[in-house]
Amino acid sequence: MLSEKSLAEIARERAKYPADQARSVLLAALRIAQEEHGYLSDAVMEHIAGLLGIPAIQVYEAATFYSMYDLQPVGRHKLCVCGSVSCFLNGSDAILQHLSERLGVSPGETTADGLFTLQEVECLGACKDAPMLQVGDHYYENLTQESLDALLAKLRGESDDVR
Amino acid sequence: MFVNGVTLQNRGLPDSHRLSVYAGTGGYDALRRVLLDSMAPDQIISEIKKSALRGRGGAGFPTGLKWSFMPKGVTGTKYLLCNADEGEPGTCKDRDIMRYEPHRLIEGMIIGAYAMGASTGYIFIRGEFVEPIHIVEGALEEAYAKGYLGQNILGTDFSFDLYVHRGAGAYICGEETALMEALEGKKGQPRFKPPFPASYGLYGQPTTINNVETFASVPSIIAKGGEWFLNLGKPNNGGTKIFSVTGHVQRPGNYEVPMGTPFKELLEMAGGLRPGRQLKAVIPGGTSTPMVGGEAMMAVTMDYDSIAKSGSALGAGSVIVIDDSVCIVKVVERIARFYMHESCGQCTPCREGMGWLWRVMHRLENGQGREEDLQLLLDVGSRIEGRTICALADGGVAPVVSSVRLFREEYEYHIRHKHCLVDGGAV
Ligand SMILES: NC(=O)C1=CN([C@@H]2O[C@H](COP(=O)(O)OP(=O)(O)OC[C@H]3O[C@@H](n4cnc5c(N)ncnc54)[C@H](O)[C@@H]3O)[C@@H](O)[C@H]2O)C=CC1
Ligand SMILES: Cc1cc2nc3c(=O)[nH]c(=O)nc-3n(C[C@H](O)[C@H](O)[C@H](O)COP(=O)(O)O)c2cc1C
Ligand code: SF4
Ligand code: FES
Numbered sequence: 009m010l011s012e013k014s015l016a017e018i019a020r021e022r023a024k025y026p027a028d029q030a031r032s033v034l035l036a037a038l039r040i041a042q043e044e045h046g047y048l049s050d051a052v053m054e055h056i057a058g059l060l061g062i063p064a065i066q067v068y069e070a071a072t073f074y075s076m077y078d079l080q081p082v083g084r085h086k087l088c089v090c091g092s093v094s095c096f097l098n099g100s101d102a103i104l105q106h107l108s109e110r111l112g113v114s115p116g117e118t119t120a121d122g123l124f125t126l127q128e129v130e131c132l133g134a135c136k137d138a139p140m141l142q143v144g145d146h147y148y149e150n151l152t153q154e155s156l157d158a159l160l161a162k163l164r165g166e167s168d169d170v171r
Numbered sequence: 172m173f174v175n176g177v178t179l180q181n182r183g184l185p186d187s188h189r190l191s192v193y194a195g196t197g198g199y200d201a202l203r204r205v206l207l208d209s210m211a212p213d214q215i216i217s218e219i220k221k222s223a224l225r226g227r228g229g230a231g232f233p234t235g236l237k238w239s240f241m242p243k244g245v246t247g248t249k250y251l252l253c254n255a256d257e258g259e260p261g262t263c264k265d266r267d268i269m270r271y272e273p274h275r276l277i278e279g280m281i282i283g284a285y286a287m288g289a290s291t292g293y294i295f296i297r298g299e300f301v302e303p304i305h306i307v308e309g310a311l312e313e314a315y316a317k318g319y320l321g322q323n324i325l326g327t328d329f330s331f332d333l334y335v336h337r338g339a340g341a342y343i344c345g346e347e348t349a350l351m352e353a354l355e356g357k358k359g360q361p362r363f364k365p366p367f368p369a370s371y372g373l374y375g376q377p378t379t380i381n382n383v384e385t386f387a388s389v390p391s392i393i394a395k396g397g398e399w400f401l402n403l404g405k406p407n408n409g410g411t412k413i414f415s416v417t418g419h420v421q422r423p424g425n426y427e428v429p430m431g432t433p434f435k436e437l438l439e440m441a442g443g444l445r446p447g448r449q450l451k452a453v454i455p456g457g458t459s460t461p462m463v464g465g466e467a468m469m470a471v472t473m474d475y476d477s478i479a480k481s482g483s484a485l486g487a488g489s490v491i492v493i494d495d496s497v498c499i500v501k502v503v504e505r506i507a508r509f510y511m512h513e514s515c516g517q518c519t520p521c522r523e524g525m526g527w528l529w530r531v532m533h534r535l536e537n538g539q540g541r542e543e544d545l546q547l548l549l550d551v552g553s554r555i556e557g558r559t560i561c562a563l564a565d566g567g568v569a570p571v572v573s574s575v576r577l578f579r580e581e582y583e584y585h586i587r588h589k590h591c592l593v594d595g596g597a598v
Contacts, residue, residue: 024293024334026248029374031356035339039298066356073358075340076298092260093458094417094491096505130342130509131260132299135489136415136423145301 009055014040018059030060034070038077047078075129083118083125085163088142091128094135103139104128106153110160123164172436173403175427177411178387182271188306190313193274199319201393202278205285206327210393215286219389221397223409228254228345228382229457229487230562231475240369241287242377250373251289252354252380253280255296255303256338256345259457259566260509261489264413264425265383269296269303272387273310277333279386281319282393284331287379292333295350298340308335342513346561347380349515360515361561382487384413404430408474412488416441419448419494430474437473437490448494452577456486458506459566461573482573498591499578503570504532510567521564524555528571535582538589545582548575 010018018037025032037056042048048071057064071077089095089104104115107126111119118125134140137149148159181187181196193199204210220235241249253276257265268276280292296304311333314320322330336354338344344353348362351373372378388410392400401409408430414437417423421442428437434453444450450465455473461483463471471481478485493502507529516522528551531544552568559565575582584592 024336026374029355032336032354034356035298035353036337039337039339062356069358070339070356073341074298074338077339091505092509093454093502093506094261094423096502097418097491097493097497130512131258131262133257133263133266133297135261135263135417136425137263138417138423142299147302 009052010041010059011044014044031062031066034060034062034067035074038067038071038074042077047081084123085143086125086127088127088129088132089115090130090132090134090138090140090142092131092135094131095138095140098138100139102153103141103151103156106156107160110157124160172432173411173429174440177391177400177403177427178268178272178275178384178413179425179427180272180391181275182267187271188273188310190274190310190317193272197394198274198390199278199317201390202281202319203325205282205393206325206329212286212288215282215393218392218397219286222388222392222400223397223404223407224385224388224392224400225409225475226382227384227388227412227487229259229459229484231485234381234385237369237381238283238287238379240367241289241379242369243288245377248291248374248376249287249289250376250378251280251284251287251292252347252350252373252378253292253294253383253386254345254347254350254380255294255300255307255383256342256350257300257383257487258297258342258345259459259487259489260506261415261417261454261457261491262487263415263417264488266300266303267413267425268383268387269300269307273303273307274314275387275390276307276383277310277314278319279389280333281314281324281331282389283379283381283386284333285329289379290331292331293336293354293373294333295336295338295344295354297338297344304335304337311335341515342509343515343561343563346563349561350380351378358515360517361563363560405474408476412473412485414473414488414490416490416492418492419444419496420492421445428473431477432473434468434471434473434490438492441492444492444494448496450492451495451497452493452499452574454483454489454491454493454570455481456484457489458491458509458570459562460484460486461569462577463573464577496593498536498585498593499574499581500532500536500585501591503574504529504536506570507532507567510563514563514567518559518564520555521559521567524551524564525567527551528567532571535585538585540582540586540589542586544586545575545579548572 021036022033053067057067115128140149224234225231341359344359346361349359353359368378413427453468475485511525511529514521514525552572
C-alpha cells in the first residue's frame with residue numbers, strides 16, 4: 009500500500025518521538041501517504057492505523073480535522089488563493105476571479121482535464137507579499153494578472169513534460 | 172533609530188541562513204559563553220527577566236517569568252516547544268526569521284533548554300511553510316554537525332535534541348495547548364488552562380512554549396545583557412519588535428524597530444499611504460485585536476502599554492492598515508469568515524457564535540441588513556466573550572464589536588441604502 013520510500017520516511021519521522029508515542033507520527037504519515045497516492049482513501053487511512061498500531065477512528069479524526077489532507081482526488085495542481093484580510097485589501101478577489109475565468113471553474117472545483125483545482129484559503133502567513141497563492145510546495149507572491157497567466161503556462165508546461 | 176538590529180539583523184546578508192554566515196557575525200558565541208563559562212541557569216533566567224522580553228506570539232506574557240515556572244528536579248523529560256504556526260491574518264514575521272535567521276532561533280532554544288533543563292524540543296511549523304521547513308531542517312543538521320545539538324553539547328554534560336514537527340493546516344494549532352494535542356497526533360483542540368504547560372504540557376510533562384521571535388531575541392540578550400535589550404525599548408516593554416505592516420501601504424514589509432516607536436514613523440517606513448488616500452483604521456496586532464480609528468492611531472506609539480491605552484493590543488505586531496478606499500463592513504465580513512472557518516468546534520458559544528457573527532455581517536454587506544442587526548452583533552459578542560476554552564472566540568468578536576463602535580454611521584448607511592458608503596471594494 010505504501011512504497012519502501014514512504015515507509016522509510018515514516019520511520020525517520022517516527023524516530024523523533026518517544027518510543028511509547030506512536031500516535032505523534034500520525035500527521036507526518038498522512039502527509040507522506042498523500043504525497044504518494046494524491047489523496048487519502050479509506051484503505052490508505054486504515055493501512056496507516058495498522059502501521060502505527062492505533063484505532064482507525066483516530067486516523068479519520070485527524071484526517072478530517074486538518075485542512076491540508078484531501079479525502080477526495082484533486083487536480084494535479086491545487087491553486088490555493090489566500091483570501092484573508094491583508095490579501096483582500098490588496099485585491100485577492102480579483103485574483104480569484106481571474107483564475108476562475110481562465111480555468112473555467114469556480115472555487116472548490118477541478119478542471120475537466122484534471123490539471124487544476126482552484127481553492128480560496130485563509131491566511132498563509134505571507135501577508136506582506138499580498139496578494140499571493142500557494143501551489144504545492146511553493147508560494148507565488150505579489151500576484152498580477154500577467155504573473156498569473158505566466159504561472160498557469162508554466163504549470164501546464166510542466167505537466168506536458170511529464171506526459 | 173535601531174532598525175532590524177536584533178532578530179532580523181542578518182536578513183540582508185547573502186546565505187544568511189547558513190551556519191557559517193551566522194557564526195561569522197558572532198552566532199553561537201552566546202551559547203558558548205553559557206556552556207563553557209558555565210553561566211548558571213538561574214542567571215540566564217534573571218537576564219531574561221531584566222530584559223523585559225515579553226512573548227512575541229501575541230499575549231505578551233513576560234518570558235523570564237514563564238521560564239522560571241519550569242519545575243526543578245522532576246523525573247522524566249522536560250520539553251521545550253517553539254510555536255511557528257503563524258496563521259493570524261496579517262502576521263508574517265516568523266516565516267522571515269526562519270527563512271533568514273534559523274540559527275538565531277535554534278541558538279535561542281538551546282540556551283532556553285539549558286536554562287530550564289529541557290532535554291527534547293520541537294519546532295512546530297505550519298505545514299504550508301514548506302520552504303521555511305526545509306531551511307530550518309537544514310540549519311538543524313548544521314547545528315548537529317557542529318556539536319551544538321545532541322549528546323554532550325560542546326563537550327559538557329548538557330544534551331538537547333531538537334526536531335521539526337510539521338503542522339497540517341489549522342490556525343487553532345497556534346494556540347499552545349492545541350499545538351501540543353497536534354504534536355501528540357490528535358485533533359488540534361485546545362485544552363482548558365490551568366494547568367499551564369509548565370505543570371502539564373506535551374505528553375503530560377513539564378513544557379515551555381514560546382514564539383519564534385521570542386526565542387530569536389534570546390542570543391542577543393545573553394550576548395549583550397538584559398539591560399541592553401531593555402534600554403532599546405522602554406520599561407515593561409523591552410527591546411525591539413518586528414512589525415509586519417500590511418494592507419494599504421506602499422511598501423508592506425517586516426520592520427523591526429524599538430518598542431515605543433511612534434506609529435507615524437512606522438507608517439512612513441512602510442512607504443506611507445497611497446497618494447490621495449486617508450487613513451481610515453488600523454488593526455494594530457493581527458485580526459484578533461480591536462480596530463483603532465485612523466486619527467487615534469496616529470497618536471499611538473508601538474508598545475504594549477500605549478496600544479492598550481488606545482483600546483486595542485499589540486498582539487503579534489501585525490499592523491493592518493486600512494485606507495478610505497474600502498468599505499469597513501466588507502473588511503469585517505472577511506475577517507469574520509476567518510473565525511467561522513477556524514473555530515475548532517468544541518465550545519458552543521464559539522462554534523455557533525462565529526457563524527452567527529459572519530452571517531449577520533454577510534447579510535449587512537449584501538444589503539439585507541436590518542436596523543436591529545447592530546445591537547444583535549454587540550449582544551452576540553458579549554455572550555461569547557469570556558465563555559470559551561481558548562481566546563480564538565474573543566479574537567473573533569474583537570474586530571466586529573470594535574468596528575461597530577467606531578464606524579456605526581457607515582454600518583447604518585449600509586443598512587439604509589443597502590450598499591457601501593464607499594463605492595469601491597478593495598484596491
Ligand atoms: N501569532 C499568531 O499567529 C497569533 C497570536 N495570537 C495571540 O495569542 C494571544 C492569546 O494567547 P494565549 O496563549 O491564549 O494567551 P495567555 O494569556 O493564556 O498565555 C500567554 C502565555 O503565558 C502563559 N501564562 C499565562 N498565564 C499564566 C499563568 N498564570 N501561569 C503560567 N503561565 C501563564 C501561557 O501558558 C502562555 O504561554 C492573543 O492575545 C493573540 O494576540 C492569537 C492568534 C494567532
Ligand atoms: C487561536 C490562537 C492562535 C494562536 N496562534 C499563535 C501562533 O500562530 N503563534 C504563536 O506564537 N502564538 C500563537 N498563539 C499564542 C499561544 O497560545 C501562546 O501564547 C504563545 O505561543 C506563547 O509564546 P510567547 O510567550 O513567546 O508569545 C495563539 C493563541 C490563540 C488563542
Ligand atoms: S474558543 Fe473556539 S477555537 Fe477555542 S477551544 Fe473553543 S471552540 Fe475551539
Ligand atoms: S492575509 Fe493572505 S497571506 Fe496572510
